[in-house]
Amino acid sequence: MVLLDIFITFFKIGLFSFGGGYAMLPLIQQEVTIAHAWITTTEFIDIVAISQITPGPIAINSATYIGFKVAGIIGSTVATLGVIMPSVIIMIIISRFFIKFKNNKYVEYAFLGLRPTTVGLVAAAAILVAYGSFIDYKSIIIFALAFFASYKYKIDPILLTILSGIAGYILY
Numbered sequence: 001m002v003l004l005d006i007f008i009t010f011f012k013i014g015l016f017s018f019g020g021g022y023a024m025l026p027l028i029q030q031e032v033t034i035a036h037a038w039i040t041t042t043e044f045i046d047i048v049a050i051s052q053i054t055p056g057p058i059a060i061n062s063a064t065y066i067g068f069k070v071a072g073i074i075g076s077t078v079a080t081l082g083v084i085m086p087s088v089i090i091m092i093i094i095s096r097f098f099i100k101f102k103n104n105k106y107v108e109y110a111f112l113g114l115r116p117t118t119v120g121l122v123a124a125a126a127i128l129v130a131y132g133s134f135i136d137y138k139s140i141i142i143f144a145l146a147f148f149a150s151y152k153y154k155i156d157p158i159l160l161t162i163l164s165g166i167a168g169y170i171l172y
Contacts, residue, residue, distance in 0.1 A: 002071055003078050009036065010063050010082030015090075017059070023118050024059040024083075025125035028066075038070045045132040053161050059083055138171045 009031050017024035025048065032038045039047070051061035060080055067079025101107045134140055146164050149155045 003074065005036065006067050006070060006075055007078045007082040010067070010079045011085055013059070013063070014083040015086035017121070022058065022125045023121035025062075026121060026128060028059065028062055029128055032066050038066060041132060043069075045129060048129055053165070142167050142171070 013024055013027050013031060017027050029041070029044050033041050033044050047062050047065050048058065050065070051058040054061050060083060063079040063083040064076045068076035071078070130143075134143065142164050145167075146160050150157065150160055
């Protein structure tokens with residue numbers, strides 16, 4: 001029963017989340033910390049941090065870890081399949097019809113409507129992660145320096161993540 005719950009939960013997350021992994025974070029957080037209480041909010045924030053520094057999409061990494069925590073290796077497999085299946089199914093369907101309808105004004109309008117939604121979901125994810133991440137003035141300084149370096153100097157996110165981890169190790 002728990003495996004079916006994991007699959008349905010992550011299938012729903014994959015089906016109703018647009019804009020990539022960061023846009024999925026609010027829905028993942030709602031489902032796994034509130035609806036099912038599989039993990040705590042603190043654990044969720046840690047999972048997001050770990051998912052950012054490991055290879056692969058953040059939503060798949062999160063699903064894999066949460067599935068493992070709930071039901072071991074089989075749970076991680078079920079969660080991963082659940083989160084990717086909607087995208088696979090939708091992309092197969094869209095690819096069959098996109099060329100035929102790509103110049104259709106209604107299709108274009110639908111995509112224009114999805115853009116601001118995606119930005120809103122990413123902003124919600126940023127606020128969610130920020131809420132539990134700023135624990136003292138040192139964490140705010142690390143954030144400010146990383147934000148400034150990324151925005152002003154376009155420093156590679158991987159390098160910033162590594163440097164922030166080193167800064168956290170030194171400061172804490």
